[in-house]
Amino acid sequence: MRKNIRNKEKIKVAIRLRPYIDQDITNNVDLEQQMQEDQRLLYIKDNRTVITNSKVKKAHKFDKVLSEEMSQQDLYEECRIDKYVDHVVDGYNATVFAYGQTGSGKTFTMEGYKYKMNETLNGFSQFESTPVAMTRQNENIGIIPRIVGELFHKIQGVELKKYRIYCSYLQIYQEKIYDLLNPLHSRKEYLQSSNNQQPEGLKLHFDARNDRFNVDNLYKFECKNAKELMNYFHYGLKNKVMSSHALNEASSRSHCILSITVESIERENPDNIIVSTMQLVDLAGSERSSQTLNANLSEQISLKLKKEAIEINKSLFTLRQVVSMLNKAEGGKGNYVPYRESKLTSLLKHSLGGNSFCLMIACISPSSKFFNENISTLMYASKASCISNKPIKNHDPKNKVISGLKKEVQSLRNQLMMAHNLMGKGKNLCSKCGKNLSDSDEDSAESLPNMVVEPQDHLKSSLVGPASIAQDEDNKSNSKLNLSRLNSEKQPQLPDFKKMFEKNETMMDKMTEDLMSLKEIMSAQNKLGLFERILLSAKMVKNVLKRNLELNKDYMDHTLEIDELQKNVAQFQLENEEIRDRLSIMEALTGTDSYYIQMNYSSVKDELIADLGKKEKMGMLDQDKMIALIYEFNKENSILKKRIERIEKKKIRNKFMQINDGMNSTDYSSNNVAQNKYFMGNGNTQRVDNELDDKSYARGYRCNTSPKFQERDCDTEPVRCVVDASEINQSMNMNQHYMNNGYQLEPVTTHKRFKNHLERRDKLLKDSSRGIDYQQYDTLNSSLLNYEDADSQIHFEKRLKKRTMTAIRHKKGASINVNQSIYNIGTDNFRPKIKRRKQQSFIAPLPPTKTSTSRMRSYSRKF
Ligand SMILES: Nc1ncnc2c1ncn2[C@@H]1O[C@H](COP(=O)(O)OP(=O)(O)OP(=O)(O)O)[C@@H](O)[C@H]1O
Structure with a gap:
């Protein structure tokens, strides 16, 4: 017998390069150059390898690579698509889907039809298309x-089973699911409606038992033969949303999924039904509006195309995220797969990382104009090829119900047996109690009167016996004598016998009565016992069911919570990735990184500028888009700003090193002291711009002249310091002042803490194979961000070889009056070790320690 669960099965990936078409010529593709293979940016090396040849030559390996000469038949044979049909007939699910940018040949691969424009209708309806076979011989059919x-051909040959085939066909258009076989969802129906409104899409629900999403109220038709199924398919194709744009005359604007359900029924055991589904998916292609739109299109159509493109790109983005996450999961890294974030990925859940056999056909275009898109397709195709599925045979849910009922019947039988046994035991107990009950209650009740009747008969026989003796022929002669003797002997006893007999009879009646009532009681008790037991069992079952429901609810709640958390984690991951990408682009722009990133960046930039320019000319700058762009730019700017700030601070630090090295440095004196503000603390000074955010302030030692800080606790609060440069000297002198007052000064040891955080963060990343604890990572990261400047200060300190005393603390919470200015000195990251030698040092300062003396000296030398 075949196993119902197969080993893990990787998603098979085939790459198909389409040939040049007329469209490429109208799109001004440099054909001459590209016809020569060695000059192409992308070409096929052999039937498993694609070479990309930008700056670095790179080979990409796949299960199959099909060159532009390959026909539809070749594709079918090379990719062994007949095997997927076999799997479905065997009871496994299978999926074949085409992926790639717009115009790369997905629809051609899946369907192989040519679409004819329906020119008779105006407005949106002009996109309505009718598929027609490309050639008479149908060699191009997809x-x-x-x-x-193949499917109908295969099921014909099976004798032991009979098959029922059903089909359904849907499209996901603008993130709504439409039934292509439902006349109410037909394009005509809603395109010709007065307000041009689309009908409500169908709803999805998750079938937890089969771990897949199903579409509610989707039409499903039984098909007796291939022709019938193809008729339904063609009917659906007419309702598919198609448009014409610069890259494709007949471009699919929706993702279409044809589902063929196969029910196989064993002829000998019709209860044994296996249901499997084949999903055939033609995805809409990713596209850039700048490439697809042209001046010939009306404004209305351009807007519609754009809107469609946004939705298509959104759902494809989720698909790529799903592929990426599954790919990470294979490496033991990823955790949450965002299937639920789009209808497409929900419906493909069991195909990607689920229980189906899956074939992905990634279509690429030969034109180097689409090199970036091709690279992206190849990248996701190779990610997909690492994903494993676990195909399982699908038994009909009805079968499960039947087997469940059978089990239930069996368990009820067992209970009945147990009840019988219990009753038997009860009966034995009764007999032990001396009740003289026979095998069954009935018998026992009836046997009792018999037992009492016996002596009565005996009595009767004993009374009747002498008469029979008298009738004996042998003793005829003695009979009269005997009779008379007996009469004479027994005559006096007769009344006694009579009495006895009567007495016995009444006793018997009484006993019979007693027994009857006993029997009634017994049977009532038995019934009651049984009833009670059944009641008890029912109660138990009810309780178990109730508990089960509660647990189920808890489980669902937890699942939702976990889902939510995982979503958040994934969101953070995505954000993180995005930031990394941006950073690498920035790095590339600042000089060091790869050509590819630079190229991408510049092409995106060019595209944006061109787009804006065009719009400006046409006087149709879209406010929303502008806001979105501004937002994007703002985001980028803030990253850039931060980088610039860092660089600036570095420069300033160097400047102030010079100041620290000699307060009379020319740099310092040339500063506009009135304009510039300084952070000041214990020998480390740093200039900041007034606009710097709070985080930037929260570092280092700060002194404050503002009265509000006087109320603060210096131990815990980072103190913002904005002092005039002229006050720096006061601060320096302040150190001296404390030392003179007998405080031991300790070097700052914050760099150890910084290092420790850095090490912990690195360790967290290294140990990330089981998933990163993002909360911890964020905490560490944010404290490291605070340290960023601290970091530079640490180096600074190191260079000064601890000669600058950075930790001066007064008694907790107190403020000091130096030169008539109030100072509160506190730290956050640079929390110093405070050691006051003795309490009386306030009164009579002790001489400074050796260390502090030497430091003091160096300090005094310095300032
Ligand atoms: N292998 C091929 N041989 C010949 N012509 C092809 C091939 N692949 C694609 N084409 C042609 O290229 C054009 C675009 O193909 P198709 O419509 O299948 O692209 P698509 O990827 O489905 O685009 P969209 O995502 O916009 O729907 C069509 O005219 C089609 O006939």
């Missing part, structure tokens, strides 16, 4: 018609 033919 995967779907071939699979349908």
Whole structure:
């Protein structure tokens, strides 16, 4: 017998390069150059390898690579698509889907039809298309018609089973699911409606038992033969949303999924039904509006195309995220897979990382104009090829119900047996109690009167016996004598016998009565016992069910919570990735990184500028888009700003090193003291711009002249210091002042803390194989951010070889009056070790320690 669960099965990936088409020529593709293979940016090396040849030559390996000469038949054979049909007939699910940018040949691969424009209708309806076979010989028919033919051919040959085939066909258009076989969802229906409104999409629900999403109220038709199924398919194709744009005359604007359900029923055991589904998916292609739109299109159509493109790109983005996360999961890294974030990924859940056999056909274009898009397709295709599925055979849910009922019947039988046994035991107990009950209650009740009747008969026989003796022929002669003797002997006893007999009779009646009532009581008790037991069992079952429901609810709640958390984690991961990408682009722009990133960046930039320019000319700058752009730019700017700030601070630090090295440095004196503000603390000074955020302030030692700080606790509060440069000297002198007052000064040891945080963060990243604790990571990261300047200060300190005393603390919470200015000195990151030698040092300062003396000296030398 075949196993129902197969080993892990990787998603198979085939790359298909389409040939040059007329469209490429109209798109001014440099054909001459590209016809020469060695000059192409992308070419096929062999039937498993694609070479990308930008700056660095790179080979990408796949299960199959199909060159532009390959026909539809070649594709079908090379990719062994007949095997997927076999799997479905065997009871496994299978999915074949085409992926790639717009115009790369997905629809051609899946359907192989040419679409004819319907010119008779105006407005949006002009996109309505009718598919027609490309050639008479049908050599160009795509995967779907071939699979349908093969499927019906295969099931014909099976004798032991009979099959029922159903089909349904849906499209996901602008993130709504429409039934292509439902006349109410037909394009005509809503395109011709007065307000041009789309009907409500169908709803999805998650079937937890089968771990897949199903569409509610989707039409499903039984098909007796291939022709019938193809008729339904063609009907659906007419309702598919198609548009014409610069890169494709007939471009799919929706993701279409044809589902063929196969029910296989064993002829000998019709209860044994296996249901499997084949999903054939033609995805809409990713596209850039700058490439697809042209001046010939009306404004209304351009807007519609744009809106469609946004939705298509959104859902494809989720698909790519799903692929990436599954790919990470294979490496033991990823955790949450965002299937639920789009309808497409929800419906493909069991195909990607689920229980289906899956074939992905990634279509690429030969034109180097689309090199970046091709690279992206290859990248996700290779990610997909690492994903494993676990195909399982699907038994019909009805079968499960039947087997469940059978089990229930069996368990009820067992209970009945147990009840019988219990009753038997009860009966034995009764007999032990001396009740003289026979095997069954009935018998026992009836046998009792018999037992009492016996002596009565005996009595009767004993009374009747002498008469029979008298009738004996042998003793005829003695009979009269005997009779008379007996009469004479027994005559006096007769009344006694009579009395006895009567007495016995009444006793018997009484006993019978007693027994009858006993029997009634017994049977009532038995019934009551049984009833009670049943009641008890029912109660138990009810309780178990109730508990089960509660647990189920808890489980669902937890699942939702976990889902939510995982979503957040994934969101953070994505954000993190995005930031990394941006940083690498920035790095590339500042000089060091790869050509590819630079190229991408500049192309994006060019595109944006061109787009804006065009719009400006046309006087149709879209406010929303502008806001979005501004937002994007703002985001980028803030990153850049931070980088610039860092660089500036570095420069300033160097400047102030010079100040620290000699307060009379020319740099310092040339500063506009009135304008510039300084952070000041214990020998480390740093200039900041007034606009710097709070974080930037929260570092180092700060002194404050503002009265509000007087109320603060210096131990815990970072103190913002904005002092005039002229006050720096006062601060320096202040150190001296404390030392003179007998305080031991300790070097700052914060760099150890910084190092420790850095090490912990690195360790966290290194140990990330089981997933990163992002909360901890964030905490560490944010404290490290605070340290960023601290870091530079640490180096600074190191260079000064601890000669600058940085930790001066007064008694906790107190403020000091130096030169008629109030100072509160506190730290946050640079929390110093405070050691006051003795309490009386306030009164009579002790001489400074050796260390502090030497430090003091160096300090005095310095300032
Ligand atoms: N292998 C091929 N041989 C010949 N013509 C092809 C091939 N692949 C694609 N084409 C042609 O290229 C054009 C675009 O193909 P198709 O419509 O299938 O692209 P698509 O990827 O489905 O685009 P969209 O995502 O916009 O729907 C069509 O005219 C099609 O006939």
